[in-house]
Amino acid sequence: MVQYSQGRFDASFAALSDATRRGVLEQLGRADASITDLAEKFHMTLTGMKKHVGVLEQAGLVITEKVGRVRTCKLGLCRLEQEAAWIERYRQRWDARFDELDKVIEELKRKEKVDGRKKRE
Amino acid sequence: MDARRESETTPMKNRTTVERKSERELVVTRTFNGPARIVFEAWTKPELFRRWWVPKSMGMSLRSCEMDVRVGGKYRLEFEPDGMAFFGTYLEVTPHSRLVWTNDEGGEGGPVTTVIFEEKDGKTLLVMHELHSSKEALDAAGTGAADAMVETFAQLDELLVTLGASVGRS
Numbered sequence: 001m002v003q004y005s006q007g008r009f010d011a012s013f014a015a016l017s018d019a020t021r022r023g024v025l026e027q028l029g030r031a032d033a034s035i036t037d038l039a040e041k042f043h044m045t046l047t048g049m050k051k052h053v054g055v056l057e058q059a060g061l062v063i064t065e066k067v068g069r070v071r072t073c074k075l076g077l078c079r080l081e082q083e084a085a086w087i088e089r090y091r092q093r094w095d096a097r098f099d100e101l102d103k104v105i106e107e108l109k110r111k112e113k114v115d116g117r118k119k120r121e
Numbered sequence: 122m123d124a125r126r127e128s129e130t131t132p133m134k135n136r137t138t139v140e141r142k143s144e145r146e147l148v149v150t151r152t153f154n155g156p157a158r159i160v161f162e163a164w165t166k167p168e169l170f171r172r173w174w175v176p177k178s179m180g181m182s183l184r185s186c187e188m189d190v191r192v193g194g195k196y197r198l199e200f201e202p203d204g205m206a207f208f209g210t211y212l213e214v215t216p217h218s219r220l221v222w223t224n225d226e227g228g229e230g231g232p233v234t235t236v237i238f239e240e241k242d243g244k245t246l247l248v249m250h251e252l253h254s255s256k257e258a259l260d261a262a263g264t265g266a267a268d269a270m271v272e273t274f275a276q277l278d279e280l281l282v283t284l285g286a287s288v289g290r291s
Contacts, residue, residue: 100173
């Protein structure tokens, strides 16, 4: 289970580490596109774009479908959502801590005010 | 009873953001409604730190919290009831502005945490960096968190079974 999910995260993060591939995801977020469309948009050879799409596909970020002679690419959101989910869990943990920290800070501020008043008196 | 007090002590809730800045780094930011001097105090005095670091919603509590906040000084946090521990060494301590420490519970090459306190108009912007030794280490920390959730749910399942059984008997 650990190994399975780790491999999955590795593939997704590796896929996202490249600016062109992030661009492709953004583009596909707006509309599905063929590999030819994407190659043109990113000023790349067909072979180069095929490689990028292949990496995204392996990570489950993109799914492709061949209709006739055209391969259409679209977003496969599942794994992106999983990554967003663990970042969100991490965020919630710190958010809960910081809500408690707010209370400590308010208390220290009040105490400082009272102490300051005492000193002046 | 507590609701009123809480609304008084937290007049405005600030947003916590988390961003994966690079393959190896997570960054958490949050603004606090107080001067850096006070926020820093809450991060460096164990009796204050232990009050917020393990919120009730985590379902755990600290058995002990030792912090020797100076360069080269150690810290150690131990949880109740299983004794799980977090520990490491302070690498940098700049009063009211910067703290850096290692996280050694996972062995050598654990992440390094840097906390920066930046005061502006009486408020403090806190930026916390968690720098991992490799991309794999950070990915594993993420999946570790996911696995911990699975474990928690498994425990809940067990509890529900036990409860269900006792209800069935009565």
